[in-house]
Amino acid sequence: MIILGIETSCDETAAAVCKDGEILSSVVASQEQHAIYGGVVPEIASRAHERLILKTVQEAINRSPFNKTELQGVAVTRGPGLMGSLLTGVSFARGLSLGLKVPFVGINHMEAHIFANFIAYPELQFPFLCLLVSGGHTQIWKVEAVGKYELIGETRDDAAGEAFDKGARILGLGYPGGVAIEKAAIGGNKEAINFPRAFFQSNTVEFSFSGLKTSLLRYVELNDGELSPKMLRDVSASYQFAIVDILLSKLRLAIDKTEIRVALIGGGVAANKLLREKADKDFIDSKILYPNIELCTDNAAMIAFLGEIYLKKKLHRCESYQVIPNLRLS
Ligand code: KG4
Ligand code: ZN
Secondary structure, eight states: OOOEEESSSEEEEEEEEEEETTEEEEEEEEEEGGGGSSOHHHHHHHHHHHHHHHHHHHHHHHHHSSSSOOEEEEEEEEEEEEEHHHHHHHHHHHHHHHHHHHEEEEEHHHHHHHHHHHHHHHOOOSOEEEESSSSSOEEEEEETTTHHHHHHHEEOOEEEEEEHHHHHHTTOOOHHHHHHHHHHTOOTTTTOOOOOOSSSSSOOOOEEEEEEEHHHHHHHHHHTTTOOOOHHHHHHHHHHHHHHHHHHHHHHHHHHHHOEEEEEEGGGGGGGGHHHHHHHHOOOOEEHHHHHHHHHHOOOOOHHHHHHHHHHOOOOOGGGGGGOTTTOOO
């Protein structure tokens, strides 16, 4: 099947074409205008999606070997995400599918982050675990089949991506925070500051990042907001290490509890180099997989890919055009 995927849940306007599990084109237009505000401004995001969506979709189709009339389905993110941003993508996709008389499928963005791993590893077998780490989510799922998911544990407060974003704001490093902290941490000593790791010793698969963020704020305040370049490197490296350490220690616990020894990492934070390197190094008795960086951060290739699975298996439901900002996996 030739499927067009569209992603507009947050601040990336993205489109991709997929055929029989192969990504033929993938275009991501990032909205730079949020950087000065230190975070995504919903109203600016939805207006930018409106401006960018037609051009982005046209570019994705042009870069593929097909033209618009050859498309056999349209898949789009219907949640979770920002209401206005989701509505832009879903309305566009719905109009296009009606005009082309091809099926439409609304996709769960977080589920697509899990399935992005199948693009990188087509031979992947169920069951496996997935550590989903993005701007709004930190969860570990047991994945038994398409549509069959069991939540093993999640965060009680902030998500890991949010901890990076808020941490970067405290340090005055800009947005998006994950990339900014990763860059600022280069050459720093990750053991310079022993940031708190919530639930570290506990036997539950639960996360909490709010104390870590407060601790960073206190450190900056104690230094009157004036950090030398070395202190900034050290504090960034230590903060990044604390987040990575917590994530992987809980992934380890989930593996031990479920005895499932294949675990994927998905979502924007999976792009983090320290997380990837530490996962490779620490898990000798299990297989930890993560897609290449372009497939970790928001993209439409994962939407087209999962959309094709849903359409081929005829799993899509008619109400899937409804936008649900807090859509959950179940
Ligand atoms: O999946 P994603 O692109 O969007 C959402 O679905 O939320 O994830 C965005 C999050 C942001 O919080 C961003 O700071 C974080 O992923 N992120 C990173 C890196 N790249 C993006 N965090 C750590 N290291 C990175 N290299
Ligand atoms: Zn995402």
